[in-house]
Amino acid sequence: MSVREKHYPANQVMWRERVDPYGQLTVWTTTLFYGVLLASSDVGRAENGGYGLPIQHQITASGPKGALTGTLTLPELALTDDTPVVLIVPGSGPTDRDGNSPLGISAASYAMLAEALAQNGVASVRIDKRGMFASVDAVDNVNSVTIADYGDDVLAWATAIRTRLPTESGKRCVIPLGHSEGGLVALAAMTRFPIPCGLVLVSAPGRPLADIMRQQLRDNPANTALLEQAEAAFLSLERGERVDAASLDPALQLLFAPQVQGFLIDAFRYDPAVLISKVRAPVLIVQGARDLQVGERDARHLANAAPYAELSVLADVNHVLKVVPSDDLAENLSTYADPDMPIAPGVVRAVVGFVERVASPKAAPSIK
Numbered sequence: 001m002s003v004r005e006k007h008y009p010a011n012q013v014m015w016r017e018r019v020d021p022y023g024q025l026t027v028w029t030t031t032l033f034y035g036v037l038l039a040s041s042d043v044g045r046a047e048n049g050g051y052g053l054p055i056q057h058q059i060t061a062s063g064p065k066g067a068l069t070g071t072l073t074l075p076e077l078a079l080t081d082d083t084p085v086v087l088i089v090p091g092s093g094p095t096d097r098d099g100n101s102p103l104g105i106s107a108a109s110y111a112m113l114a115e116a117l118a119q120n121g122v123a124s125v126r127i128d129k130r131g132m133f134a135s136v137d138a139v140d141n142v143n144s145v146t147i148a149d150y151g152d153d154v155l156a157w158a159t160a161i162r163t164r165l166p167t168e169s170g171k172r173c174v175i176p177l178g179h180s181e182g183g184l185v186a187l188a189a190m191t192r193f194p195i196p197c198g199l200v201l202v203s204a205p206g207r208p209l210a211d212i213m214r215q216q217l218r219d220n221p222a223n224t225a226l227l228e229q230a231e232a233a234f235l236s237l238e239r240g241e242r243v244d245a246a247s248l249d250p251a252l253q254l255l256f257a258p259q260v261q262g263f264l265i266d267a268f269r270y271d272p273a274v275l276i277s278k279v280r281a282p283v284l285i286v287q288g289a290r291d292l293q294v295g296e297r298d299a300r301h302l303a304n305a306a307p308y309a310e311l312s313v314l315a316d317v318n319h320v321l322k323v324v325p326s327d328d329l330a331e332n333l334s335t336y337a338d339p340d341m342p343i344a345p346g347v348v349r350a351v352v353g354f355v356e357r358v359a360s361p362k363a364a365p366s367i368k
Contacts, residue, residue: 054073054074054075054076054115054118054119055073055074055075055076055118056071056072056073056074057071057072057074058070058071058072059071059072059125059160059161059164060160061127061153061156061157061159061160062156062159062160063130063135063137063138063139063153063156064130064138064139064149064152065137065138065139065140066135066137066138067135067137067138068127068128068130068135068138068153068156068157069127069128069133069134069135070097070125070126070127070128070157071097071114071125071126071127072123072124072125072161072164073114073115073117073118073123073124073125073126074118074123075118075119075120075121075122075123076118077121079123079165081167081168081169081172082173082359083121083122083123083173083359084122084123084172084173084174084175084197084198084355084358084359085123085124085125085161085165085172085173085174085175086117086122086123086124086125086174086175086176086177086200086351086355087124087125087127087154087157087158087161087174087175087176087177088110088113088114088124088125088126088127088177088179088182089127089150089154089176089177089178089179089182089183089185089186090110090126090127090129090179090180090181090182091179091180091181091182091203092180092181094132094133095129096128096132096133097110097111097126097127097128097133097134098110098111098126099111099112099113099126099179099320100339104336104337105320105336105337106336106337106338106339107320107321107322107335107336107337107338107339107341108339109179109320109321109322109343110126110179111126112321112342112343113126113321113343113347113348113351114126116343116348117348117351117352117355120348120352121352122351122352122355123165124177125157125160125161127153127157129150129153130142130145130149130150130153131145138153143259143260143262143263144262145263146262146263146266146267147184147185147188147266147267147270148188148266150185150188150189151185151188151189151192152189154176154185154186154189154193155189155192155193155194157174158174158176158193158194159194161174162174171195173195173197173198173358173359174195174197175197175198175199175200175355175358176189176190176193176199176200177200177201177202177351178199178200178201178202178204179202179203179204179321180202180203180204180205180293180294180319181205182204183201183202183203183204183205183272184204184205184209184267184270184272184275186199186201186204187199187201187204187270187272187275187276187279188270188275190275190278190279190281191275191278191279196279196280196281197281197282197358198281198282198283198284198354198355198358199279199281199282199283199284200283200284200286200351200354201276201283201284201285201286201302202286202287202321202347203286203287203288203291203293203294203319203321204272204285204294204298204299204302205272205294205298206272206273206294206297206298206299206300206301206302206305207271207272207273207298207301208268208270208271208272209264209267209268209270210234210237210238210264210268212294212298213234214230214231214234217230225249226249226251226252229248229249229252230252230255233248233252233256234268237256237261237264237265237268238268240265242258242261242262242265243256243261245257245258245261272298272301272302273301273302273304273305274305276302276305276306276309277305277306277307279306279307280307282308282309282310282354282357282358283306283308283309283310284309284310284312284350284351284354285299285302285303285306285309285310285311285312286299286312286314286347286350286351287299287311287312287313287314288314288316288317288318288319288321288344288347289313289314289315289316289317290316290317290318290324290327290332291317291318291319292318292319292329292332292333293319294319296313299311299313310354312346312350314344314346314347314350315346316344317344317346317347318332318335320335320336321343321344321347322335322338322341322342322343322344323341323344
């Protein structure tokens with residue numbers, strides 16, 4: 001195992017309602033897994049994202065019932081056969097291809113990342129998840145979903161990218177970039193990924209989801225009275241048994257809502273450290289030091305378990321990939337609803353550098 005560390009300075013949408021299992025308790029515990037619930041805002045997405053993206057095209061992939069839809073962002077110069085394409089896998093809940101959410105997140109992190117990558121010669125595809133936004137017709141029931149289902153979509157996107165951007169060999173390198181919950185999805189898909197050539201994990205969990213949620217509840221003293229009930233619910237779901245949400249304290253009922261228990265039962269089965277230990281391709285792990293949802297502990301846990309990994313710890317970068325120069329909570333949260341604040345340059349540098357190394361024959365050692 002080798003771990004290299006880098007420290008850097010600092011249109012109309014359509015979706016079907018799905019209870020976000022990670023964002024419901026954030027009214028009173030601001031660090032619940034992956035989701036921060038802010039004041040509501042008008043969240044929309046033009047096809048060009050509103051951010052002057054260099055060259056964009058709509059792209060589709062095959063879904064279970066209908067098409068999955070995304071945006072292909074290309075640099076101005078034509079791609080060569082050895083140029084990888086980054087596939088941005090979104091985080092939890094109703095997060096659209098731009099990184100925005102009707103729950104009050106309008107940071108446009110994925111749109112900005114795609115633009116910045118293209119300006120540095122890197123193509124990317126960012127996607128709407130099955131059952132949401134422009135992929136609304138891909139499934140009948142958006143709540144009936146598993147991590148493996150999302151992994152199936154990652155594989156479908158890889159096929160679609162290779163079809164849209166063919167090479168003589170037919171082996172275009174597609175690098176999944178999983179953000180937040182998308183990191184877990186990308187990890188779970190990698191063992192089935194055709195021609196794996198690289199993986200980027202950004203603010204990704206390094207421990208089982210239930211363990212992270214437990215910690216986040218414990219970290220807020222205001223949750224003390226809820227911990228016993230919450231622990232009993234966690235244990236039941238870990239055994240694959242549903243819980244009676246109506247019998248729980250009202251503050252816990254949304255977190256363990258019946259609609260999301262099937263997803264939680266499935267997600268709790270996955271250990272990211274075990275998954276990354278099976279990845280036989282170069283891995284970049286990017287973690288912001290001011291991330292309120294996923295901490296440096298998780299990033300190091302992933303790096304220590306990986307056969308080969310680069311760990312880039314970014315000072316002053318938060319969960320939505322924006323620069324936050326202080327520990328001020330309000331300042332951090334304000335970036336979640338600020339579409340004008342640019343993406344952290346360190347994120348772009350880390351990803352572009354990794355893609356360039358993957359594209360080079362001498363980019364990384366052979367992984368047995």
